[in-house]
Amino acid sequence: MAKDKFEKIDEEVPPRTQNQQPGVEAEMDPAPIYDDENYKGSGKLKGKNALITGGDSGIGRAVAVAFAKEGANVAIAYLDEAEDIDADKTVKLIEKYGGKAKKVRIDISEEEHCEQLIDEVVAEFGSLNILVNNAGKQFPQNDIAAISSDQLRETFDTNFFGLFYLTKAALQCMTDGDSIVNTSSVTAYNGSPGLLDYSATKGAITSFTRSLALNLAEKGIRVNAVAPGPIWTPLIPATFDAKKVEQHGADTPVKRRGQPAENAPAYVFLASMDSSYMTGQTIHIDGGDFVGS
Template identity: 70%
Template sequence: MREEELEQMHQQARGQTQDQQPGIEAEMHPEPVYDDPEYVGSGKLKGKVALVTGGDSGIGRAVAIAYAKEGANVAIVYLNEGRDAEKTKQLIEGYGVKALALAKDVSQPENAQPIIDQVIQEFGQLNILVNNAGKQFPQDDFLAITPDQLKETFETNLFSMFYLTQAALPHLNKEDSIINTSSVTAYRGAPSLIDYSATKGAITTLTRSLASNLIEKGIRVNAVAPGPIWTPLIPATFTKEKVEAHGEDTPMKRRGQPSENAPAYVYLASRDSSYVTGQTIHINGGDYITS
């Protein structure tokens, strides 16, 4: 989309909140841009099978659609957002590939193997694992972060990556790819998202360490670190005032759209990035980092 269109959408997203995590995309106004009409696939992932957690909405939906445009069959995992998941499934299938939507809580270790088993049963293979599911619970007071909140944040954002990657690994082969969703908060911190930022820092280190561990198998492991992106997580976690100001502190003076992240995930899943592993791509509107 053109920059002026994105800026207009930024101005339209005013003062809305939701009362559940991780949020419902169908209730957002304007709806996030998940399918950029200017992005045209070229068969980069033809014959591949991808699994995207948190694939019902937000960045996960945009990635799933971009993969479908590139010829991959795509499985998505979601928590309880059935309406969003069904729409994403239809969008994927609209590009002539197969789709599978699985309602599973990835934070629970007993769900990892059944998820992978269903993907293999449906498609016969797995080539791309995108660990994208996440939650965040803002707390201005560090003392207000309870053990239960800390546990839920880490189980969803970080532990799920261990569970799913361990279950998926026996099915991944040379030239296959693992892509983790980190965050700009892993690099610059966030005073009201301390536990969330801690998980994202751990994800960045996990990415580097796992890349080193799997390099001899020819399996590449990389990450994408988005900045402020217009996803259901934003109205589901912030006040109206913070939703209105979301992204305005970046040099581009606006929030990003999920579709602006998707090409990076395509790059990291395709042969285009054959010499790239252990790296993080930063998509944050110019919110530059020095570390």
Template identity: 65%
Template sequence: MDKFEKIDQEIKGYTQDKQPGSERDMNPRPIAEDDDYKAGGKLTGKIALITGGDSGIGRAVAILYAKEGADVAIGYYDETADAEDTVKRLEELGAKAKAYAFDLKDVEQCRKLVSDVVTDFGGLNIVVNNGGVQFPQEDFLAITPEQIQTTFSTNIFGMMYVSQAAIPHLSAGDTIINTSSVTAYRGSESLIDYSATKGAITAFTRSLAQNLAPKKIRVNSVAPGPIYTPLIPATFPAEKVEKHGQETAMERRGQPSENAPAYVFLASQDSTYITGQAIHINGGDYLSS
């Protein structure tokens, strides 16, 4: 049994009462850092901004970026303890790091986030649009206009706001990486508005990649499947948390650290001929559906 299977079996049903959730309060905590990873200086000298970078996939990406030599700014909503934990770890790894509280739904806050990062770090090379929310609802007719507005404003409008603010600061060779989802491709009967935003992210990624290709700025996405992040216990009932990921071909959920190398690949010189694409990290979800 490997470490990923072991922690999967240790996870019992539990919930949190607020989105996007707290990683510090999870038991066991997700695997954000894989000691088997061998860094190669692939992002030395780069400056990265990661929204939703305080926990989950964003935290794991931030850690690998720091290991690869980047300085890292993380945007977060209100999970201050998680943000502080992440910044502390990035600084231990030798990176310049800072966390910024902001609201993805607010265009002015998105613009200020990017402006503050550029001022504080002296530039920007990598944008990881990762922040998001989801609100399960079995009955489509019960989804309120307010829920739809919140889901779209957070997941896709905010991604576009941050990207618009960042692009004037990016140059040839720089990258934008968007977090999509397996639900963009297979749908989800209980996450209809969320899946719709993830489909929009896929189309946004492909379209922006074409738009920015003349500037030699690449735009790609990562489409995770069931990954153990704070959003899961903050979203689902306890019984679903416990069984999360068992429907995949690999019969387990994934860990944030299993996603992070894809974000390194897409931000580095290893992927110079890749744009408008998606990397699927879902434990064989397609194969089992």
């Protein structure tokens, strides 16, 4: 069977690492696939306004591109990075496909920042219909004794508390037919011996997704999640050493890591009315890494 483009890009795995999270996509080689040329939009999100955290790169960028192809206006929130190189490129991609774009450099770990972010997006677009909680950090430690209280707080502040604060603020202006999509992880289901605090945040996100879905069902606001496996994003070279970067994804059933563009259609599905009878659910995009209930 002929290899597809997602497999071909992974034939030569670079042992290149970065020294700061969440990483810079512009420095990755080979570059991740964030725009699948075979993905054609059909107006599924026409007239919708979306906010994506961690939207400047990785899965967030791929989702922003797919949303724009589907007719949405897209705001991206991102943590401080050198010269905004990733964010500026994502803005250009959104505009290339006809969407109105907005970028906001902000730290969502503070509740007042989340309130400010929602205010800015609504002021720019007039409303908010789709919230994608995607921002995250991870700091591997092989021994729980090595996880300091500062690391634990930083991981939860960004991955879970920021998501909670932003959702709380966003719901003040969301209504019937709107959608929230959270980024969980395969580590919430399989666990991870070297990512104890990170996997715990993703477990919290999964439980929060289920509970909030029940809480908001009568209001007609759906809440779902995507649980990616090993995906080639800036977080990988910014987290692991050269050996782990080289082996990233090789232990999945499909024997390779995934690309951001392979996740984007799931976010479109959950954000659109194609998934109108789904809430509290998680879609697993992980190369078969998790098979279970």
